[in-house]
Amino acid sequence: MPLQLGLVGKPNTGKSTFFSAATLIDVKRAPYPFTTINPNIGVGYVRIKCICKELNLVDNPRNSICVDGWRFIPIELIDVAGLVPEAWKGKGLGNRFLDELRRANALIHIIDAAGTTDSEGKPVKPGTHDPLVDIEFLERELDMWIFQILKKDWAKLVKIVEIKKNVVEELYNRLSGLGIDKEAILYSLNEADLASKRISNWSDNDLMNFVRNVRTASKPLIIAANKADIDVAVDNIKYLMREVREKYIIVPTSAEAELALRRAANKGLIKYIPGDSSFEILKDLKTEQLRALEYIEEKVLRRWGNTGVQQVLNRIVFEKLGMIAVYPVENENKYTDHRGNVLPDVFLIPKDMTAKELAYLVHTEIGEKFAFAIDAMTKKRLPADSVLKHRMVIKFVVSK
Numbered sequence: 001m002p003l004q005l006g007l008v009g010k011p012n013t014g015k016s017t018f019f020s021a022a023t024l025i026d027v028k029r030a031p032y033p034f035t036t037i038n039p040n041i042g043v044g045y046v047r048i049k050c051i052c053k054e055l056n057l058v059d060n061p062r063n064s065i066c067v068d069g070w071r072f073i074p075i076e077l078i079d080v081a082g083l084v085p086e087a088w089k090g091k092g093l094g095n096r097f098l099d100e101l102r103r104a105n106a107l108i109h110i111i112d113a114a115g116t117t118d119s120e121g122k123p124v125k126p127g128t129h130d131p132l133v134d135i136e137f138l139e140r141e142l143d144m145w146i147f148q149i150l151k152k153d154w155a156k157l158v159k160i161v162e163i164k165k166n167v168v169e170e171l172y173n174r175l176s177g178l179g180i181d182k183e184a185i186l187y188s189l190n191e192a193d194l195a196s197k198r199i200s201n202w203s204d205n206d207l208m209n210f211v212r213n214v215r216t217a218s219k220p221l222i223i224a225a226n227k228a229d230i231d232v233a234v235d236n237i238k239y240l241m242r243e244v245r246e247k248y249i250i251v252p253t254s255a256e257a258e259l260a261l262r263r264a265a266n267k268g269l270i271k272y273i274p275g276d277s278s279f280e281i282l283k284d285l286k287t288e289q290l291r292a293l294e295y296i297e298e299k300v301l302r303r304w305g306n307t308g309v310q311q312v313l314n315r316i317v318f319e320k321l322g323m324i325a326v327y328p329v330e331n332e333n334k335y336t337d338h339r340g341n342v343l344p345d346v347f348l349i350p351k352d353m354t355a356k357e358l359a360y361l362v363h364t365e366i367g368e369k370f371a372f373a374i375d376a377m378t379k380k381r382l383p384a385d386s387v388l389k390h391r392m393v394i395k396f397v398v399s400k
C-alpha cells in the first residue's frame with residue numbers, strides 16, 4: 001500500500017487547494033467552512049534528484065515520473081473535511097472524518113497563517129486570528145478522538161487485562177484500526193511511565209498521557225503555514241517559528257500559488273517543475289495571467305524561495321517519516337529490468353530497511369530465495385542484513 005498523508009486542519013485553511021495543487025485533481029474549493037464533506041483521495045509526489053543524471057542515462061520510469069532529472073515518486077494524499085473545536089464530541093461535521101484518517105501514516109496540518117479565518121473557519125479580517133491557537137486545538141481534537149475510543153468500554157478493557165495480563169494486546173485490539181501498531185503502544189507505555197502500573201490504577205491523566213504519545217508516534221505531523229502570500233502572514237510565521245520551532249517543522253506555503261503554477265505549466269503556458277524556485281514564461285499571456293504570475297513571483301517565490309507545497313511533502317516523508325528512496329533493478333550493469341527499462345522503479349522504504357527485507361517487498365519469492373544483493377553503483381555484494389541507503393540502485397541475486 002502506498003504511503004498515505006492526511007491533510008487536516010480547521011475549515012477554510014486551504015486543505016483542498018493544497019490537495020488540488022499536489023494532485024492536479026479538481027475538487028471543490030471555496031472561501032467558507034465545510035466546503036469539503038466527503039474525503040478526496042489522490043496521488044501526489046515526493047521529489048528527489050534522480051540518479052539518472054549522475055549515471056548519464058536516459059531512464060524509462062514505470063512506477064514514478066522523471067522530469068529534467070528530478071524523480072517524482074507517488075504517495076497518496078487524503079483531503080478531509082475541516083475540524084472544529086470539539087469535533088470529537090460531534091461538533092461541526094463531527095468525528096466521522098477522523099475515522100477517514102485511520103490509514104494515514106502522517107498528517108499535514110494546514111493552518112491559515114494569515115489569520116483570515118476564526119476557529120471555526122469563518123472569514124475574519126486578515127491578521128485578527130492567532131494561528132497558534134489552531135495548532136494547539138487540532139492536536140487536542142486528535143487526542144480526544146483516541147481517548148474517547150479507549151474510554152468507551154474502559155471498564156471492560158480493564159477487566160480483560162486484569163484476567164489475561166495482556167495490556168499491549170488489549171490496547172492493540174482497540175487501536176489497530178487507527179493504524180497504531182504494537183511497537184507504538186509499547187513505546188508509549190514506557191514514555192508515559194505506565195509500563196508497570198496496573199491499568200485499573202490509571203487515572204484519566206495517565207490515559208491521556210499514553211494517548212498523546214501513541215498519537216505522535218503513529219501519526220507524526222508537520223505544519224504547512226498556508227496563505228503565506230498574504231502580507232500579514234510574514235510576521236505571523238516569524239512569531240510561530242519563535243513559539244513552536246522546537247516542537248514542529250513549520251513550512252510556509254502558498255497552496256493557491258502552487259495550484260496556479262502547476263495549472264499554467266500543465267497548459268504549456270510556463271515551464272515550472274513542482275518545488276522549483278522559479279518559472280519561465282513560454283507563451284504570450286493575457287494581462288491578468290501576467291499579473292497573477294507577478295503576484296506569485298513577488299509574494300511567494302521571492303519571499304519564501306518556493307511555494308512550499310513540494311517541500312512539505314518531501315519533509316514529512318524524508319525527515320519526519322525517515323523514508324529513503326531506492327531503485328531495484330534486474331541488470332546491475334545496464335540498470336534495467338528484464339524488459340530493458342532503465343531505472344524503472346523507485347521504492348520509498350524506511351531508512352533502517354535491510355536488503356533482504358526490500359527483496360521481500362519487491363516479491364515474496366525474491367525474499368524467500370534471497371542469496372545476496374549487489375549495489376549497482378559500486379558492484380559490491382550486500383549481505384541480507386545490510387541496511388540500504390538513499391538513492392541506492394540495487395540488484396537481488398536469488399539462489400537456484
Ligand SMILES: Nc1nc2c(ncn2[C@@H]2O[C@H](COP(=O)(O)OP(=O)(O)OP(=O)(O)O)[C@@H](O)[C@H]2O)c(=O)[nH]1
Binds near residue numbers: 014016037083226255
Ligand atoms: N491567499 C491565499 N488563499 C488561499 C490559499 N490556499 C487556499 N486559499 C483560499 O482559501 C479558501 C479555502 O480554500 P479550501 O481549499 O476550500 O479550504 P479547505 O481547508 O479545504 O476548506 P474546507 O473544505 O471548508 O475545510 C479558498 O478561497 C482558497 O482560494 C493560499 O495559499 N493563499
Ligand SMILES: [Mg+2]
Binds near residue numbers: 035079
Ligand atoms: Mg476542503
